[in-house]
Amino acid sequence: MTTRIDLLAAAPRLKVALKSRLFQPALQIVTLFGFTLAILTGIFGTPTGSRNFGIVFVWIVWWALLIIIIVPLLGRAWCMVCPIPAPGEWLQRRGIVRRTPGQLRSRHHRWPRRLKNMWLQILGFLTLASFSAIILTRPQITGWLLLGFVLAAVGLSLAYDNRVFCRYVCPVGGFIGLYSMMAPIELRTRDCKTCTDHRKKDCVTGNAQGYGCPWMVFPGKLQRNTYCGLCLECLKTCPKDNITLNLRPVGSDLFVMGEHRLDEAFKALIMLACALLYSVVLLGPWGWLKQWANMDTFAHWGLYVIAFWSVNLLLLPGIFGGAVSLSRRLARLQISFRQLFVDYAYALVPLGLAAWIAFSLSFVFVNGSYAVSIISDPFGWGWNLFGTANQPWTPILPGVVSFLQVGALMFGLLYALNTAYRIARHHVQDHQLALRAALPTMCFLVGITLSFLWLYLA
Amino acid sequence: MKNRLRRKLLYLAPFAVAAIVIFIPTANTQPPTIRHINLNATQFDYTPGRIEVNQGDEIILSLTSTDVVHGFYLDGYGIEQRLEPGITREVRFSAVQPGKFRYRCSVSCGPLHPFMIGELVVNSNLPFWRALGLLVSGIAGTLVYLWHFGGNEQ
Ligand code: SF4
Ligand SMILES: [Cu+2]
Numbered sequence: 001m002t003t004r005i006d007l008l009a010a011a012p013r014l015k016v017a018l019k020s021r022l023f024q025p026a027l028q029i030v031t032l033f034g035f036t037l038a039i040l041t042g043i044f045g046t047p048t049g050s051r052n053f054g055i056v057f058v059w060i061v062w063w064a065l066l067i068i069i070i071v072p073l074l075g076r077a078w079c080m081v082c083p084i085p086a087p088g089e090w091l092q093r094r095g096i097v098r099r100t101p102g103q104l105r106s107r108h109h110r111w112p113r114r115l116k117n118m119w120l121q122i123l124g125f126l127t128l129a130s131f132s133a134i135i136l137t138r139p140q141i142t143g144w145l146l147l148g149f150v151l152a153a154v155g156l157s158l159a160y161d162n163r164v165f166c167r168y169v170c171p172v173g174g175f176i177g178l179y180s181m182m183a184p185i186e187l188r189t190r191d192c193k194t195c196t197d198h199r200k201k202d203c204v205t206g207n208a209q210g211y212g213c214p215w216m217v218f219p220g221k222l223q224r225n226t227y228c229g230l231c232l233e234c235l236k237t238c239p240k241d242n243i244t245l246n247l248r249p250v251g252s253d254l255f256v257m258g259e260h261r262l263d264e265a266f267k268a269l270i271m272l273a274c275a276l277l278y279s280v281v282l283l284g285p286w287g288w289l290k291q292w293a294n295m296d297t298f299a300h301w302g303l304y305v306i307a308f309w310s311v312n313l314l315l316l317p318g319i320f321g322g323a324v325s326l327s328r329r330l331a332r333l334q335i336s337f338r339q340l341f342v343d344y345a346y347a348l349v350p351l352g353l354a355a356w357i358a359f360s361l362s363f364v365f366v367n368g369s370y371a372v373s374i375i376s377d378p379f380g381w382g383w384n385l386f387g388t389a390n391q392p393w394t395p396i397l398p399g400v401v402s403f404l405q406v407g408a409l410m411f412g413l414l415y416a417l418n419t420a421y422r423i424a425r426h427h428v429q430d431h432q433l434a435l436r437a438a439l440p441t442m443c444f445l446v447g448i449t450l451s452f453l454w455l456y457l458a
Numbered sequence: 459m460k461n462r463l464r465r466k467l468l469y470l471a472p473f474a475v476a477a478i479v480i481f482i483p484t485a486n487t488q489p490p491t492i493r494h495i496n497l498n499a500t501q502f503d504y505t506p507g508r509i510e511v512n513q514g515d516e517i518i519l520s521l522t523s524t525d526v527v528h529g530f531y532l533d534g535y536g537i538e539q540r541l542e543p544g545i546t547r548e549v550r551f552s553a554v555q556p557g558k559f560r561y562r563c564s565v566s567c568g569p570l571h572p573f574m575i576g577e578l579v580v581n582s583n584l585p586f587w588r589a590l591g592l593l594v595s596g597i598a599g600t601l602v603y604l605w606h607f608g609g610n611e612q
Contacts, residue, residue, distance in 0.1 A: 137569040285576045287503020398533035406589040417600045457586040
């Protein structure tokens with residue numbers, strides 16, 4: 001049904017590079033350097049956000065790269081190079097490049113079954129989002145937060161095997177996983193029968209070439225990008241040469257019906273809600289709202305947080321739930337409400353990604369130029385390393401932003417409409433009935449898109 | 459044969475509508491006037507936070523700041539002005555481009571400085587209506603497409 005291009009078969013040089021044990025750590029060293037600098041500048045540098053490397057390179061440069069380029073095009077590729085889990089992983093392995101023999105060194109505790117899902121990541125994201133006006137503008141807080149991430153990751157890798165932090169805790173990991181389903185790239189097996197027949201399953205147990213999957217995924221059963229961190233250990237360990245990277249149609253993972261889950265559905269909902277709320281609070285003309293988010297008084301902030309969480313967990317899911325139950329009635333579906341709610345939520349993924357892209361576009365062009373001066377003076381201490389420190393703030397093409405935003409939203413919406421229909425089609429064989437069943441979800445999607453359009457352009 | 463032609467026409471229809479929406483010339487109906495507007499900057503917003511004018515209007519902004527040094531930068535028009543407290547600065551321009559343009563603080567003035575934003579809407583805000591038209595024709599196109607050809611999929 002779907003077409004794939006086996007990239008590693010097509011590019012043997014790339015394969016050699018990716019199979020090298022040096023590949024991942026080499027990139028991690030680079031990001032770890034930037035990350036350390038972000039922590040140091042955040043904590044010790046100037047408190048003026050727009051003059052501080054930690055703020056500008058994390059929340060403008062990294063964020064924009066991640067959401068506008070890396071996730072949409074390469075899915076979880078960031079997680080391959082991410083510095084946050086690196087120290088913990090190296091400690092666990094007692095090594096950085098070489099495959100050190102023996103077991104991972106940790107306490108081998110068992111991660112509670114009830115936490116083997118995205119809920120912690122959802123809570124983490126909402127908690128951070130409640131403080132976002134503060135985190136985004138205070139270098140010190142950003143610095144400590146980043147340090148906290150590394151320490152949490154190290155702590156968890158001392159207690160538990162593998163990347164428990166990434167898989168179940170990292171708030172960033174949750175949304176990267178969600179939106180990586182849209183990417184045109186995937187790591188998959190070439191032939192799943194080879195895996196079923198292979199008794200030893202080196203990709204799970206590890207062998208002399210590499211470790212067992214740090215993400216606790218069985219590559220043989222991999223159908224979606226969501227929990228594959230692209231660390232490429234399985235590419236190294238598989239003795240049957242059965243692992244590869246494919247080029248594939250965008251968004252293929254959304255239609256793997258068997259793996260739809262409530263936690264992911266909620267993740268899709270809250271990410272959409274957060275994009276909308278951020279656009280209102282941070283980009284809107286309402287100064288008092290910003291002040292509330294900025295904790296001008298504790299009571300204001302409390303109200304703001306209550307409103308923020310309610311929209312995320314009650315209002316938007318409520319409206320969406322209404323649409324779902326309408327769809328059930330319109331098409332007289334026999335499927336449970338819960339199942340339908342979960343399934344249709346995957347139609348929000350393309351629109352959510354587009355909304356985050358549109359939101360990020362609005363500040364990357366306007367404030368991207370801070371990066372030029374900061375690279376010469378990362379701490380804001382008056383250095384001038386590369387002679388660019390006095391480069392003034394110059395918004396780049398602010399007139400173009402809204403066109404790009406409309407383009408992104410348009411693509412996201414149309415893709416989402418098609419997704420809603422195709423998901424409906426899984427439940428209803430009859431094509432016209434399926435269209436009717438998808439209609440309420442489609443109206444929801446259109447309504448959300450119009451709100452963005454109104455916020456950005458009207 | 460006929461079917462194919464219909465198919466092609468159906469494919470093309472949304473694009474045709476979209477093209478019309480994008481390129482249709484429109485005339486401004488409101489007669490241009492001169493507008494005096496007082497705009498004050500404080501940490502971290504502008505009052506008023508939103509200004510609406512008509513395309514072609516001559517705008518005279520009296521800019522002030524009441525607490526610290528702020529700035530005024532108008533997207534799309536590229537106008538920039540530094541605002542010291544107590545001094546009124548005048549900015550004059552004609553609103554030739556329609557659309558929504560954000561004005562933002564251009565002098566670092568505190569933590570929320572990057573989010574110190576107001577909006578100037580130059581009516582009839584053609585870009586918005588065009589985007590809306592584009593979106594609607596996109597939605598209609600998708601629905602028509604699904605309605606007619608969805609059945610053949612899979
Ligand atoms: S899940 Fe989080 S910590 Fe882990 S690699 Fe991805 S972004 Fe980094
Ligand atoms: Cu200011």
